[in-house]
Amino acid sequence: MIRRATRTRVRLAGALGIVGCLVAGMGPLGLPQVVGAAGPNVVSQWDKIAEDTVVGSGAFQIEGWVYMSYEGIAVYNAVVAIDGGYRPFGSAIAAAPGASADAAAVEAAYRVLVHYFPASAATLGAAHAASLLSIGPGQATTDGIAVGQQAAANVIAVRAGDGLQTPIGSSSSFPTRTPGPGVWRLTPPAYLPPQTPWIATMTPFVVPTADRFLPPPPPSLSSPEWVAQFNEIKAVGQDSSTLRTPAQTATALFWTANAVRQDSLTVRNLAAAMNLSVVQTARLAAMADVVNADAGISVMYAKYHCLFWRPVTAIDPTSVKPSGDGFGPVPGFDDGNAATVEQAGWRPLVVTPNHPEYPAAHGTLTSAMDEVLTQFLGTNRIDVDVHGFDASGPAGNLNAVHHFDRANDLRAEIINARLWAGLHYRGSSVAGVDLGRSVAKYDLKHAFGPTP
Secondary structure, eight states, X not given: OEEEOSSOOOOOHHHHOOBSBOOSSBOGGGOBOOOOOSSOOHHHHHHHHHHHHHHHTTOOHHHHHHHHHHHHHHHHHHHHHHHOSBOOSSSOOOOOTTOOHHHHHHHHHHHHHHHHOGGGHHHHHHHHHHHHHHHOOSHHHHHHHHHHHHHHHHXXXXXXXXXXXXXXXXXXXXXXXXXXXXXXXXXXXXXXXXXXXXXXXXXXXXXXXXXTTOOOOOOOTTSHHHHHHHHHHHHHSBTTOSSSOHHHHHHHHHTTSOHHHHHHHHHHHHHHHTTOOHHHHHHHHHHHHHHHHHHHHHHHHHHHHHOBOOXXXXXXXXXXXXXOOSSXXXXXXXXXXXXXXXXXXXXXXXXXXXXXXXXXXXXXXXXXXXXXXXXXHTSSOOOEEEEEOOTTSOTTOOOEEEEESSHHHHHHHHHHHHHHTTSSOHHHHHHHHHHHHHHHHHHHHHSSOBOO
C-alpha cells in the first residue's frame, strides 16, 4: 500500500503490546520498555546533525554510512558507559557516578564529526554550544563531557588506518577483468569514474571480512536465467516502457531517495513513536549505522569482485563511452546469446550509478536495515512507514510514504523497484537482499546486545 504524507507514522501496538506509552519492564530481545519524553531526545538531535553533515559533505551513500557509524558508535559507547543496559562496542569507558548521558552523547557526536569534517567546525561548534546550554552547567555535565570525549577518541583511534580514503567521493584503482561480454563498463550519460572502489577493501566494523558472505557469481550468459533476466529488465526497466505502470514508476523513483537520510529518518521516527530513552535511541541508531556500513562494505567488495555489466551496457552495446573508457573497445560487446536481442538507444528509467551491477547495493542496504527493524522490534511484523522520494515534489524530498506490514514486504518492494528503475536484474537484487540479511544477522548477533 502506498500513501503520501508529510511525516512518518509508525504503528507498533500490535508488535509490542503498546497502548499510549511504554511501561517499565523488559521487551523483545531485552529491550527495556520505559516511559520517555515526547519529541526528539539529544541522541536523535545529533543523529540529524550527523546526517546533515555527512550528506552535505557530498559523501556517496555507502561512504556516508561509514561516517555515520563513527558518530553512532561513539554516542552509543558514551551513553552505555553511563546508563548501562547494553554491551559496549569495543572497550568499556569508566564514568563518574551521576554523569550526564545527554552531555556525553553531545560531546561524543561533536568530537567525532568535527574530526572528520573540519570544514563544518563552525556549524558543529554552534550546535554543540546550544546543546550544552540546554543541558546546563554542573558537575554532571562536566563528567558527561569527559565520557563523550573519551568515547570519541576511542573510535577515532580504533578506526585509524581502516581504509577510509579522502577526499570524500574519490575513486581509486582496483583489479580489472579482461574486456568481454558481461564485464562492467562506464555508463551513460556522464561516464563517471568508478564510485569509491576503495570501500571494498575497508576493514568492516563487526563482520570479520568483506567476503564473509560473498554471493554466488551472476548467471552465465548462456543460461536460461540470464535470458529471463535480460528480457525482463529490457521490457519494464526502459525509460519509455509502456509495460511499467504509473504506480511501478513511482515506486522505482521512491527508492532513489538518499539512503542515509531515508534510514536515519526511520530511526528517529521510530525512537519518537516508541518514546525510546537516550540509551535505547543510541543503540538503535548505532545498529542501523554499523549494519548499513558493513553491508555496504560487503556489497562493494562483491561488486568489484564480480565486475558484472549493467543492463544499459548489456542491452545497448553502443552505450559505452564513444571516446573509450579504458575498460574495453568501442562499441561494447553483445552477450552472444541468440535468445536475447540488443537494442541501440535503450536507456533505464533512472540514471545508472557509477559502480558495477552485481549484487544490488540498494537491495543489500534495504534488506540489512529491514533486519535491524526486525531484531529491534522482535517481530517480522514491522508495521512501519518509510519515507522516500516523491517525483512531484522538489529535488531530494522525502515526501512519499510507503507502508510495510511485514519485513518481507519491504524486501519484495526493493527487488521490484530496482528492476522497474532499469538498474538491476532481478537476480542481482535477490542476491543483494540475501547478502544484506546475512551481514545484519551476523553483526547483531555479535554487537549491541543487552548486558547479562
